[in-house]
Amino acid sequence: MNLIRTGQTDRSVRWRLLLASATMLFVELALIRWAGANVVHLSYFSNFILLGSFLGIGIGFLIPAARGQWLKRWAPLPLAVLVILVREFPVQVRQSSDQVIYFTAVKTTGFPEWVTLPAIFLLTAVIMTAIGKITADLFRRLPSLDAYRYDLLGSIAGSVSFALVSWLRAPSVVWGVLAAAALLVLGGRRNTLRYGIPLTAMVAVLFVETTMPGISWSPYYKIQLTASTSTTRAYHISANGVPHQSIAPLPTLMQKNSPYRQPYDRTPGNPHQRVLVIGAGNGNDVAVALAHGARRVDAVEIDPRLQQIGAQLHPAKPYDDPRVHVHINDGRAFLERTNAKYDLVVLALPDSLTLVAGASNLRLESYLFTKQAFKAAREHLEPHGAFAMYNYYRKSWLVDRFAGSLDDLYGHAPCMTTFSKNAAVLVAGMTTADQSCQQIWQPSGTVPEAATDDHPFPYLLHRGIPTLYLGALGAILLVTLLAVRLTGVRIRSTVRYTDMFLMGAAFMLLETKNVIGFALYFGTTWLVNALVFIGVLLAVLGAVEVRRRLRRVSQLPLQLLLFGTLAVAWLVPAHAVLSLPFAGRLAAAIALAFAPIFCANLIFSDRLALAPDPTSAFGANLLGALTGGALEYLALLTGYQTLLLVVALLYLGACIAMRVVGRGPDAQSPSVADDETVALNSP
Template sequence: MRWRLTLASTTMLFVELALIRWAGANVVHLSYFSNFILLGSFLGIGIGFLIPAARGQWLKRWTPLPLALLVVFVREFPVQVRQSSDQVVYFTAVETTGLPEWVTLPAIFLLTALIMAGIGKITADLFRQLPSLEAYRYDLLGSIAGSVSFAVFSWLRAPSVVWGVLAAVAFLVLGGRRDALRYGIPLTAMVAALFLETTTTGISWSPYYKIQLKPSPTANRTYHISANGVPHQSTAPLPVLMRENSPYRKAYEQTPDNPHKRVLVIGAGNGNDVAVALAHGAERVDAVEIDPRLQQIGADLHPARPYDDPRVHVHIDDGRAFLERTDRKYDLVVLALPDSLTLVSGASNLRLESYLFTREAFEAARDHLAPDGAFAMYNYYRKSWLVDRFAGTLDEVYGHAPCMTTFNRNAAVLVAGMKPADQSCERTWQPSGPIPAAASDDHPFPYLLHRNIPTLYLGALGAILLVTLLSVRLTGVRIRSTFRYADMFLLGAAFMLLETKNVIGFALYFGTTWLVNALVFFGVLVAVLAAVEVRRRLRRVNQTLLQILLFTTLAVAWLVPAQAVLSLPFAGRLAAAIALAFAPIFCANLIFSDRLARAADPTSAFGANLLGALTGGALEYLALVTGYQALLLVVAALYLGACVAMRFAGRGPGTPATAVGDEPASVST
C-alpha cells in the first residue's frame, strides 16, 4: 500500500509538470499563462480528494481517457492564441489557426481537471487506507520523486514520447490486471500521438522549449529556429550579418574608439552575435545562453562556426546570474535579442529574461564595463513605449541619452557609452511620449505598460475561480459548510502565495534557469516533509509559539532587501536565501498540520483549503501592481486572519486527522 501511494503521488506530480510543459509548447501563449494548466490541475486533484471513497469509481476506471483526448485534441487541432493588448507585450509572429480560442481553452482546462481528478481519486483512495500522518509522509515522498524525475528528464532533454511512456507505465501499474485493457487503448493512442510529434523532422526539446529546426529554402546553410511554435532565431552567414544597416553592426559602428577586445554577449543563442564580435577583432568573447539546445544548434550548424573559435567561452547560464557572479570587465556588453517565450514557473508571471531588463540589471552591466566601454541592446520591441522605457532607464543609469537606431516593426538598437564621448550617434534617443517607469527587481515586468492587472488576466482568472466554485459544489460539498473553516481557506491562500514569492526570490538570486526552479520546488517539498516529521513526533504543539515564529520569519524576510542578499558571496547568498525562504514554510506547515488534525470534518476543511489555495494562486497577480516584496505583507495579513479565525473555529475532540484531512498541504505545495 505504501509504495502504491508513493507511485500514485509521483504520477500525479509528474503528469502535472508534463502537462504544463507540453501544453505550453503546443498552444502558443499558454506558455505565458502556465498557471492556466496549474490551476486546472489543482482543481482536478482537489475534486479527486473531495469525492467520498464509495463514489467516483468511474474516474479511476477511465483516468487515462481524458489524457489521451487532450493529447490527440491538441495535436489534431493546433491553435495559436492571438493575444494583442495595449497593456502588455507578447513576443509572437504567428497566425491564429485551428478551432476558436473560446473552444480550445475551456476544453484544455476541463480535460486537465478531469485528468488530475482521476489521479487524485486513485491517490485519495490509497491515502485513506493508512494512518493519516504516515500516508501524508509517503504522499510527500512521492511528490519529491515526481519533481526530481521530471527535472532529470528535462536535463536529459527527453522528448515528449518519453514522458508519455513513463506516465503510461505508471498508470498500468496502478490499474493492475483489472484495468489493463481499459487503460491500454487510450494510453496507446496517447503514446502514438506523442511518438508522431517526436519523430517529426527537426523537432527536439530543451529544458524550456519545444524547438523546431528548418533549413531555409532559399539560402544555403541557413536555418530557421522556432521555439514553442514561434519563429525565434535564424542562423546566417557572416556576410549577411555584416551587411550595411545590419542591427548586428550598430554596437560597433557607434563606438568607433572602443577596442572591442573583450565582449560579453548575453543571449548568445545560435551564435550570430558571437560571429560578429569575432569579425570585429574580439580577443575574448563570453557567450552566455540560458538554453543549451539553442547553443548546441549554433555549435553544430552555424555557417561561421563561431563556437569553434578558441577565443569564445560558452556559459550555459542565466544572463543576470552571470553578471552577479563574474568579476570581469568588458569593452562591450551586448544584450542580444533575449525574447520572452515562456515563464519561469507555472505559478508566477515572471518571464525567463525579466530580470535582464530591470534598472538594477542595467547597473550591473555598467559596473562590468571598462572605463571607455559601452552597452548595447536590440530587439523587435513591438511598442514604442517599450523602447522609451529601456532607453529612459539607460539615460538614468549612464547619465546621458543613448544612441538609437530604428528599423521596421519598432525594432531598435540602443547603444550607451560609459561617457557621451564613448558613443557616436547618428541619432540620439528622444522620447516619443511619456516615459514609462523603469522596471525594477521588485517589479520585474518590463512588458507591462502600467502597474495594473490587464483585463485579459482578470477575465481568465474570474472564469477559473467561477469554474472552481461550481466544481467544488458539484462534488457534494456545501460551500456554506466550509465557512467554519475560514482559517483553512486563509492558510491555503497564504501558503500558495508564499511559495510563489520564494520561487521568484531564488530566480533573482541564482538565475531563472530550470535547475534553480526545480531545486526550489524540491526544497519546498523537503521543508514540508520536515514539518510533518516533526509534527509526527510531538504529542502536542504550542500554536501561539508557532505563530510567533511564523510572523517573525515573515518579518525578517520582508525587512531584508534583495540587494543585501545579492551582495553576498555565493555561499552566504545561498545560506541567506534558504533561511529566508524555508523558515516561514516550515513554521506554516507545522501550524497547518496541527490545525487539520483537529478538524471535525476534514472533507469540508479540505474544500476550504482548496478554495484558498486557488485564491492564493490568483492573488499572485497583485504583484503586477504592488511588486513582489509587498506580497509578503499580503501573506502576513492572510496568516493573521487565519490565526484570528482559528481562535473561534470549532475544535473537534482531538481525534487524529483522517487521511483526507492531511492531504491539502501536499496538494497546495
C-alpha cells in the same frame, strides 16, 4: 496472522499512495511544459495549467470515498483526449493587447483566449480530478500525518523525475510512457484494458510528435529546426511554435544595415577586445564579435539546446573558436557572479517565450531588463566601454522604457538605430565621447517607469492587471464554481476547514514569492526552479516529521514564530542579499525562504492531525492553493515584496478561523489528538 496482513496492507497502501502522488505531480509538470509548447502563446499563461491542476486535485480529495469511482475507472481518458485534441486540432491563443506585449511573429486564429484558456483549464481539472481521486482514496486509508508524509515523498519523487527528464532533454514520448506506466500500475489488473486503450493512443500521438523532422526538446521549449529554402547556409529555429532565431552566414550578419553590426559601428573608438554577449543563442552575435577582433568573448545562453544547435550548424563555427567561452546560465545571474570587465556588453535578442516554471507571471528574461540589471551591466564595463541591446520591440513605449532607463543610468541619451518590423538597437557609452550616434533617442511620448527587481514586468505598460488576465481569471472562477457544484461537493461541509483553505492560499503565494526570490538571486534556469520546488517539499516534509514526533503542540508560539519569520523576510531587501558572496547569498536565501514554510507547515500538520476528516481538509487546502495562484496576479499591481503582506493577512485569517473551528463541535478533544499522535509514532 491478522496483524501481519494488516501490516502488509498498510505497506501496500503507502507505496501506492507514493506512486499516485508522484504521478500526480509528474503529470502536472508535464502538462505545463507540453501544453505550453503546443498551444501557441499558452506558455505565457502556463500558470493557468497550475490553477487547473489545483482545482482538479482539490475536488478529487473533496469527493466522498463512496462517490466518483467512475473517475478512477476512466482516469486516463481525459488525458488522452487533451493530448489528441491539441495535436490534431491545434489551438491558438490570441495575444493582442495594448497593455502587455507578447513576443511572436505568428498571426493567430481560432477561438479568443477567454474561450480557449478556460477550456484547457477545464480539461486539465478533469484530468487531475481523476488522478486526485485515486490519491485521495489511498490517502484516507492511512492516519492523516502518515498519509501526508507519503504524499510528500511522492511529490518529491515526481519533481525529481521530471527534473531528470528535463536534464536529459527527453522528448515528449518519454514523458507519456512514464505517465502511462504509472497509471497502468495504479489502475490494477481490472482496468488494464480500460486504461490501455487511451494510454496507447496518447503515447502514439506523442511518438508521432517526437519523430517529426527537426523536433527536439530543451529544458524550456519544444524546438523545431528548418533549413532555409535559399541558397545560403541558413536555418530557422522556432520555439514552442513561434519563430525565435535564425542562423545566418557571417557576410549576411556583417551587411551595413544589419542590427548585429550596430553596437560596433556606434562605438568606433572602442577596442572591442573583451565582449560579453547575453543571449548568445545560435552564435550570430558571437561570430560578429570575433569578426570585429575580440580577443575574448563570454557567450552566455540559458538554453543549452539553442547553443548546441549553433555549435553544430553555424557556418562561421563561432563556438569552435578558442577565444569564446560558453556559459550556460541566466544572464542576470552571470552578471551577479562575475568580476570581469568588458569593453562591450550586448543584450542580444534575449526575449523568451515562456514563464518561469509555470508558477508566476515572471518570464525567463524579466530580470535582465530592470534598472538594477542595467546598473549591474554598467559596473562590468571598462572606463570607456559601452552597453548595447536590441530586439524587435513591437511598441514604441517599450523602446522608451529601456532607453529612458539607460538615459537615467548613464546621464545621457543612448544612440538609437531603427529598422523594419519595429526593430531597434540602443547603444550607450560610458560617456557621450564613447558613442557615435546617427540618431539620438528621443521619447515618443510619456516615458513609462522603469521595471525594477520588485516589479520585473518590462512588457507591462502600466502597473495593473490587464483586462486580458482579468477576463481569463473571471472565466476560471466561473468554471471552478460550476465544477464544485456539479461534482456534488457540499460547500457547507467544508466551511469548518476555512483555516485550511486560507493556509493553502497563503502557502501558494509564499511558494511563488520564494521561486521569484531564488530566480533573482541565482537565475531563472530550470535547475534553480527545480531545486527550489524540491527544497519547498523537503521543508514541508521536515515539518511533518517534526510534528509526528511531538506529543503536544502549542499553536501560539508557532504562530508567533511564523509571523516573525515573515517579518524578517519582509524587512530584508533583495539588494542586501544580492550583495553577499555566493555562499552567504545561498545561506540567506535558504533561511529567508524556508523558515516561514517550515513554521507554516508545522501549524498545518498539527491542524491536519486534528481534523475529523483529513481528506476533506486537504482538499480545502488545495482549493485554497488555487486561490493563492490567482492572487499572485496582484504582483502586477503591487510588486512581489508586497505579496508577503498578503501572505501574512491570509495566515492571520487562518489563525483566527482556527480558533473558531477549534471551539466548534467538530474539533477533536485533546485526548483523541494525543492518541492519534501516539499511534503515528508507534512502530
